[in-house]
Amino acid sequence: MKKSIASVLLLIIPLLLLPATTFAATTAAMPAIYGIRLEFILFALTLAGVAVFHHKTMYVALIGLAAILIVKYVFLPDFSLLEHITGSAEKEGEWRILLNLLGLLFGFAILAKYFEESGIPDWLPKVLPNDWKGGLVLLFAIMFISSFLDNIAAAMIGGAIAMVVFKGKVHIGFLAAIVAASNAGGAGSVVGDTTTTLMWIDGVNPLNVTHAFIASIVAFVIFGTVGSIQQDRYQRIQRDESKNYKIDWGKLFIVFLILVCAIITNWTLDFPAAGVWIAIIIGNFIRKAPWKELPKSLQGTIFLMALVTCASLMPVDELPVASWQSAFTLGFVSAVFDNIPLTKLCLEQGGYDWGVLAYAVGFGGSMIWFGSSAGVALSNMYPEAKSVVKYVKHGWHVTVAYIIGFFVMLGTVGWHPHAPHKKHQQVQTEVVAEPVANPAGN
Numbered sequence: 360m361k362k363s364i365a366s367v368l369l370l371i372i373p374l375l376l377l378p379a380t381t382f383a384a385t386t387a388a389m390p391a392i393y394g395i396r397l398e399f400i401l402f403a404l405t406l407a408g409v410a411v412f413h414h415k416t417m418y419v420a421l422i423g424l425a426a427i428l429i430v431k432y433v434f435l436p437d438f439s440l441l442e443h444i445t446g447s448a449e450k451e452g453e454w455r456i457l458l459n460l461l462g463l464l465f466g467f468a469i470l471a472k473y474f475e476e477s478g479i480p481d482w483l484p485k486v487l488p489n490d491w492k493g494g495l496v497l498l499f500a501i502m503f504i505s506s507f508l509d510n511i512a513a514a515m516i517g518g519a520i521a522m523v524v525f526k527g528k529v530h531i532g533f534l535a536a537i538v539a540a541s542n543a544g545g546a547g548s549v550v551g552d553t554t555t556t557l558m559w560i561d562g563v564n565p566l567n568v569t570h571a572f573i574a575s576i577v578a579f580v581i582f583g584t585v586g587s588i589q590q591d592r593y594q595r596i597q598r599d600e601s602k603n604y605k606i607d608w609g610k611l612f613i614v615f616l617i618l619v620c621a622i623i624t625n626w627t628l629d630f631p632a633a634g635v636w637i638a639i640i641i642g643n644f645i646r647k648a649p650w651k652e653l654p655k656s657l658q659g660t661i662f663l664m665a666l667v668t669c670a671s672l673m674p675v676d677e678l679p680v681a682s683w684q685s686a687f688t689l690g691f692v693s694a695v696f697d698n699i700p701l702t703k704l705c706l707e708q709g710g711y712d713w714g715v716l717a718y719a720v721g722f723g724g725s726m727i728w729f730g731s732s733a734g735v736a737l738s739n740m741y742p743e744a745k746s747v748v749k750y751v752k753h754g755w756h757v758t759v760a761y762i763i764g765f766f767v768m769l770g771t772v773g774w775h776p777h778a779p780h781k782k783h784q785q786v787q788t789e790v791v792a793e794p795v796a797n798p799a800g801n
Contacts, residue, residue: 389434389674397434401426402669406695409666409729410747416729417658420665427672443672453671455630456553456699461664462632463511464736468656469639470617471515471740472649477610480523484596485604487524493596494533494587497521498540502579505544506551508618509631514541514733518740528594534737534744535754536586539725541733543579546721547572547714553732554702555717556629561706563713563777570772571718578722578764585756613642659739663732670696681710683774687765689716690723694730698723710776718768726758727751 389396405423409416431438446452474480487493497520505513517537521529545551547569549559555568620634639648673696679685689701698720705711705720724731728738728750738744751758 389430396674397430398427398673401430402673405666405669406729414742414745416745417662417665420662420669424665424669427669431672453668456671457664457667459630459632460667460732461660462636463509464660464663464732464739465653465656466617466632466635466639467509467512467515467736468652468739469648469650470512470614470635471519472652473610473617473642473646474516474614475519475523476607476649477614478604478606479611480520482604482606483520484524487596489596491584491587491591493524494536494590495583497524498536498583498587499579501537501540502544502575505541506548507622508551509621509625510541510545510552510731510733511736512618512621513544514538514737515740517541518737522740524596525590525594526597529741530586530590530593530753531744531746531749532753532756533586533590533593534741535725535728535750535757536582536590538728538731538734538737539582539586539722539754539757539760540579542722542725542731543575546575546718552717552721554698554721556625557699557702558706558713558717563706567713567777568717570714570768571721573771574718574764574768575722576764577767578760581760581763582756586754589753607646609646613638613645616642656736656739659735663729663735666729666735667699667732671699681705681708681776683712683715683769686711686716686719690719690761690765691726693720693723694726698731712775713777714772715765715768715774718765722761722764726754726761 389398391397392400401423405419405426408419408423412419428440431440442452444452444454444457446454483497484493487496497517501513501517504516514537517540518529518534521533521537542552545555547555549555549563549565549568558568559565617635617638620638621631622634624634624637625631642648679688689705693701701720702716705716725734727747728734728744729747734744744750
């Protein structure tokens with residue numbers, strides 16, 4: 360461990376010293392190397408470090424965050440991390456997203472354990488087909504759940520089921536398919552993904568994102584089929600007809616309560632984590648909560664919090680003109696860059712087909728394990744998924760599914776930019792006709 364940390368430090372420290380030597384005369388603005396601002400370079404190195412040192416992702420993310428904060432404070436005198444988190448009169452802070460993410464990651468770790476111990480995963484092999492179609496049915500169930508529940512919960516539930524029905528031997532390609540299914544289901548629903556919820560809160564009509572399901576279904580057929588066949592060849596669902604299955608209805612009720620409360624607080628407060636923890640506290644009086652799961656998910660949670668904070672610190676001041684080409688590209692960007700600030704920026708810019716954008720930024724994060732919160736949450740349960748090389752190599756079908764799904768949606772529905780829904784956007788697009796005085800007096 361010390362050797363890995365030292366290697367990362369040796370990678371980062373020279374970059375920290377670089378601005379002090381090369382750009383010493385520039386103190387009022389962030390320096391750039393070949394036109395690329397230093398924060399982006401540090402963020403890229405952080406992502407590269409995550410890919411290389413995938414067993415020490417938490418340390419890499421924390422070092423990257425520290426490096427970005429140092430250069431921010433050195434070169435931007437007006438920068439304030441506190442204001443960035445809490446917000447100001449002109450700009451909303453990141454506290455809500457970060458706090459909600461923290462609560463969901465810890466809360467769904469407990470939910471997954473409740474579900475695992477409820478007896479349902481042991482019973483499922485009796486009803487699931489005992490060949491590759493069993494994995495396909497499981498992935499479809501995950502996609503369906505994520506259409507009305509946060510994708511983190513869907514991925515954790517799917518991971519807990521897979522752990523049992525496949526006897527702990529889950530193929531990385533199937534893990535990538537679980538992440539993809541959890542993101543595909545939320546792409547067309549304003550209550551299924553944070554990005555679409557942001558659109559809804561911002562004033563986008565919920566019906567304007569539903570055609571993303573066209574792309575999601577096409578993508579599912581591809582990644583679902585390939586991922587299920589990979590898993591079947593690696594480890595088939597094993598039935599034990601002689602085993603007596605006992606369902607713990609109390610724990611199953613707590614799982615249901617957590618899901619319902621998450622949906623309610625997502626609708627009413629835009630804060631599903633509040634409902635999750637209200638339900639966990641209530642459920643603790645029915646069945647003792649598995650608090651031991653919290654330390655197990657600590658490192659993964661810290662990693663994601665650090666990485667999301669790094670992404671939010673990037674100065675993404677403008678995007679290309681809204682078009683299907685830029686939306687398609689943003690899908691790949693969201694695989695390495697947090698899709699929340701990307702979505703916020705697109706909403707500010709306006710002029711997008713919101714359904715196309717929802718699929719791109721929502722499903723696109725599935726292509727790399729840390730591209731979405733669902734992937735990071737699942738990697739807490741399956742640490743082997745933290746290898747970017749293995750994830751991309753065995754989960755290639757997710758990238759192929761994204762591309763084909765996107766163009767099938769584009770070919771069937773087309774690109775229909777929605778009218779601006781914000782006042783400042785309307786001012787930019789509307790031409791106001793001034794009354795012209797009639798010199799003749801007529």
